[in-house]
Amino acid sequence: MIEAFKIFINSVSSPATIFTLAVIVFILFVSFPKQATSAIVMIPLLIFAAAFLAIGLTDKHFYHIITTPDNVPIVGLIFIFGYFTWYAMRKAVINDERMAQGKPTIEKEETDEKVLVFPYLIFIEFVIALAYSIMLVVWSIFLKAPLEEPANPTVSPNPSKAPWYFLGLQEMLVYFDPWIAGVLLPTFIIIGLCAIPYIDRDPATSGYYSFKGRKFAIIAYLFGFWILWILLIIMGTFLRGPNWNFFGPFEVWDVHKVVPLVNVNLSEIIFIKWFSVGLPKAWFVREAPGILLVLAYLIIPPAILAKTAFKEIYKKLGAARYAILVMLMLMMLSLPIKMYLRWAFNLKYLVAIPEFFFNI
Amino acid sequence: MPDNIPSVPETPATPVATVAASPAPTVTAKSAEAKIDRRAFISWVGLGWVTFAAATTGALSIVLRYLFPNVVFEPPTSFKAGFPSDYDPGVVDERWKAKYGVWLVRTAEGMYALSTTCTHLGCTPSWLSTESKFKCPCHGSGFYKSGINFEGPAPRPLERYRISLADDGQILIDKSKKFQQEKGEWNNSESFLNL
Ligand code: FES
Numbered sequence: 001m002i003e004a005f006k007i008f009i010n011s012v013s014s015p016a017t018i019f020t021l022a023v024i025v026f027i028l029f030v031s032f033p034k035q036a037t038s039a040i041v042m043i044p045l046l047i048f049a050a051a052f053l054a055i056g057l058t059d060k061h062f063y064h065i066i067t068t069p070d071n072v073p074i075v076g077l078i079f080i081f082g083y084f085t086w087y088a089m090r091k092a093v094i095n096d097e098r099m100a101q102g103k104p105t106i107e108k109e110e111t112d113e114k115v116l117v118f119p120y121l122i123f124i125e126f127v128i129a130l131a132y133s134i135m136l137v138v139w140s141i142f143l144k145a146p147l148e149e150p151a152n153p154t155v156s157p158n159p160s161k162a163p164w165y166f167l168g169l170q171e172m173l174v175y176f177d178p179w180i181a182g183v184l185l186p187t188f189i190i191i192g193l194c195a196i197p198y199i200d201r202d203p204a205t206s207g208y209y210s211f212k213g214r215k216f217a218i219i220a221y222l223f224g225f226w227i228l229w230i231l232l233i234i235m236g237t238f239l240r241g242p243n244w245n246f247f248g249p250f251e252v253w254d255v256h257k258v259v260p261l262v263n264v265n266l267s268e269i270i271f272i273k274w275f276s277v278g279l280p281k282a283w284f285v286r287e288a289p290g291i292l293l294v295l296a297y298l299i300i301p302p303a304i305l306a307k308t309a310f311k312e313i314y315k316k317l318g319a320a321r322y323a324i325l326v327m328l329m330l331m332m333l334s335l336p337i338k339m340y341l342r343w344a345f346n347l348k349y350l351v352a353i354p355e356f357f358f359n360i
Numbered sequence: 361m362p363d364n365i366p367s368v369p370e371t372p373a374t375p376v377a378t379v380a381a382s383p384a385p386t387v388t389a390k391s392a393e394a395k396i397d398r399r400a401f402i403s404w405v406g407l408g409w410v411t412f413a414a415a416t417t418g419a420l421s422i423v424l425r426y427l428f429p430n431v432v433f434e435p436p437t438s439f440k441a442g443f444p445s446d447y448d449p450g451v452v453d454e455r456w457k458a459k460y461g462v463w464l465v466r467t468a469e470g471m472y473a474l475s476t477t478c479t480h481l482g483c484t485p486s487w488l489s490t491e492s493k494f495k496c497p498c499h500g501s502g503f504y505k506s507g508i509n510f511e512g513p514a515p516r517p518l519e520r521y522r523i524s525l526a527d528d529g530q531i532l533i534d535k536s537k538k539f540q541q542e543k544g545e546w547n548n549s550e551s552f553l554n555l
Pocket of ligand 1: 480499500513
């Protein structure tokens with residue numbers, strides 16, 4: 001029974017299925033926040049997660065991966081981030097309901113007065129810092145940091161993994177050129193996070209949890225955080241093995257696992273597969289379809305959205321801030337789009353100009 | 361100190377008595393010192409800045425010094441790799457990988473020297489002889505024995521190095537000259553050693 005379960009889990013595990021499943025769960029979560037954060041859903045979910053972990057730990061391989069000192073924090077991270085997301089959403093749902101009934105928010109009921117940072121917040125932070133230091137000391141005693149042989153530039157460990165907080169980036173690098181995944185997208189992530197308060201200057205709902213008043217912002221943020229960052233870290237930590245192949249959670253990391261895979265560029269699909277004419281010599285002819293496609297992606301959706309779904313947002317923000325917002329959104333969505341293109345068509349690059357290191 | 365300054369004009373009224381009876385003269389002396397004139401002030405500040413700049417420059421130059429190692433273990437860019445007969449046809453030879461970062465491949469027609477640097481982000485791929493491909497452990501790029509990229513994110517093939525026969529009949533590999541397939545440089549006769 002358990003064996004069959006493990007085999008089933010392994011056989012359906014792939015980047016595409018796990019990612020798609022996560023997106024579906026995410027959509028359900030933000031569509032039905034009230035039900036999703038209720039005890040009827042949360043308690044069975046917790047039991048399931050605990051049972052999965054307990055059953056998993058009886059598996060030698062799973063046990064090894066989960067209890068590697070490097071990976072333990074990621075297990076904790078899943079539960080901690082899950083808890084905080086649930087906590088905030090729960091309060092937001094309750095506040096939204098109270099406001100619909102004309103009652104004051106929880107926060108207003110707690111205190112309607114201004115609370116000073118010093119000493120109230122500082123005191124709490126101090127206590128937390130103390131507890132945290134103790135926890136770190138205990139942690140460092142019980143979970144040993146692995147000490148490996150001296151670094152050697154000609155030997156890359158297999159698999160070579162970045163520190164956990166960079167595994168999301170490393171996973172992005174599987175789908176993109178280093179310039180894009182290593183420089184451009186991280187820059188956009190940082191600039192985008194800095195830009196949030198300047199893009200959305202509406203003071204509504206500040207000071208209390210609310211989902212209804214901030215739907216777009218919360219969904220966009222949670223998607224970027226959970227799906228495009230945390231999920232990639234989880235996959236990179238637990239499911240990427242030798243040769244950066246993908247392994248199911250109960251699958252032994254076999255160095256010789258062969259995944260038949262040939263990736264092709266868009267130019268090759270168009271000129272060789274569709275038109276059977278061979279690749280044009282000049283790069284600008286060869287890459288013209290890809291370049292046009294990318295330009296269309298960056299220009300057409302913003303224009304259409306400004307007239308339709310984002311009409312209100314466009315009016316509220318004005319042209320400049322709207323343009324920045326949509327550009328950041330498109331950049332963010334380019335990651336899942338590229339991932340699906342890779343999984344569906346084995347597409348390597350939409351625009352591939354190795355002549356001067358420009359690949360999209 | 362500022363409180364003392366107004367007291368200075370008062371003291372000269374009874375100069376002798378004050379000198380004898382009270383510590384007023386020291387007060388006067390201190391006040392004179394405090395009343396440093398503009399020229400002296402500027403030169404002191406100037407001196408302070410010069411000292412500060414010198415100290416900072418000194419410290420920084422020591423930091424910069426660390427960027428240049430005392431000893432560099434850089435193998436020479438060109439090396440002799442033995443005789444062609446040392447290599448079996450059809451085999452990817454890894455004996456120079458650790459020291460020089462080169463795979464020597466012998467085919468039926470000749471030999472070529474492949475760089476062991478992945479063209480994606482620079483990890484070192486491993487040669488998987490059973491699957492007959494180079495596979496990068498970092499993001500999963502794969503390369504055929506020829507060096508051509510076929511899977512994963514690597515945008516271009518592995519680079520080849522100049523290869524030739526030295527006068528004594530040994531293979532000579534020159535890493536200072538690279539040949540990139542996407543630039544059509546693999547047609548260059550120096551990128552392939554005909555045997
Ligand atoms: S460095 Fe080789 S695949 Fe990224």
